[in-house]
Amino acid sequence: MASSSATLSLCSAFASHCNVSSRRSNPKPSLSLSKPSTGFLSTASTSRPSFLAAPKFAESAVVAEPETTDIEAAVVSDVADEDKPPREEIFAVIMVGGRQYIVFPGRYLYTSRLKDANVNDQIVLNKVLLVGTKTHTYIGKPVVTNATVHAVVESQGLDDKVVVFKYKPKKKYRRNIGHRQPNTRIRITGITGYEEFPASPNVAA
Template sequence: SPPLSIVKALTSKPNPVITTSNLEPSWFIPWSYVRHFSSRKSDDSENEAEMEESSDGEGESDEMTSDMVRDYSPEEKEAEAAAIGYKVVGPLQRSDRVFKDYEPVFAVVQFKVSNGDSIFTERLKFCEVNDKLILNKVLLLGSPTQTIIGRPILPDAAVHAVVEEHALDAKVIIFKKKRRKNYRRTKGHRQELTKLRITGIQGIEKPEIKTDGKPLKAAVKKPEKIAATA
């Protein structure tokens, strides 16, 4: 055991008290706020768990919506198609002679189209390949001799078309990121499209095509010459 004198010396010495007077002025700097230099790993794991749960919930909702397919009655199909701007006539038959020679007229139905043109639109519902359609929301009709403008549409005009195919557009990459949240999502989307072939335009007089092979030209007025007076 140590000598008694050493034990007394150790026990009798009081603990040093640190006060602001003992510190140098450069050591005592009051902080007005607490600074966090890094986040805890537990917070990151909680955020990841929340993101995974939200993504799982989104997937379940998408599956539920895809499983719930609504059955439309013929009247509902016709009404919804009319609201969009078209009408399904029926399938194309072998005896139908819908494809005609070029006619010098055009129409505007969100696209400027003429007889024989093909256009791509968003997927049209309630129609299949080889179905005949009537596009009844025509904004403008034109020919070499006249132009008819709707306000906003022409009631007696129509554009006849045939569904050639249903296809998918090129893939578009969608990337989402939230900084400082460890959130990154990458998705791809391919838009469904419908290809239409224009077969005829109704509602405007079609000028006769000359048989001599020369193209039909509209009459152009020549400017009158004015004699200069001295």
């Protein structure tokens, strides 16, 4: 019994000693409102660092371009159309150098070389096979009588190069020849004289 009472007294003394030491070794943390000290241990402070606010973009910097309305676009197109003369809705099929071409007034085309024609010369093409307008079609038999196509010569040039290669096996024969066909660029200025030719009966007026 004496030993048990001694052990109890020792345990109580030890427990009281442990409580006192824990209270002394672990004091309650106190919050300090003072400014954090600069140094290596400054990150351990409880106060959070203040971040700078992101700069806002000024709305006045972006300027939207004014959109053109349909009325303004229509007015601009009407003014542009008034400056240009109305294009005649007509086309023709002509024959130049054994080839047939579809021509329109104001457009250009490349034909075989016209030997006697110089640059800026006015030429007349009489082999008109067909003339078509908005209301009538004039079909030639074989040509449309009195119909002429007026054109102006713009330039005398050459087509792209064509390579001709000849080869014979086991004969040591090889030929590599390049050729550029001469051509003439003409611009159609007008189609006249077809009104006197009778219109095709198959096309309604």
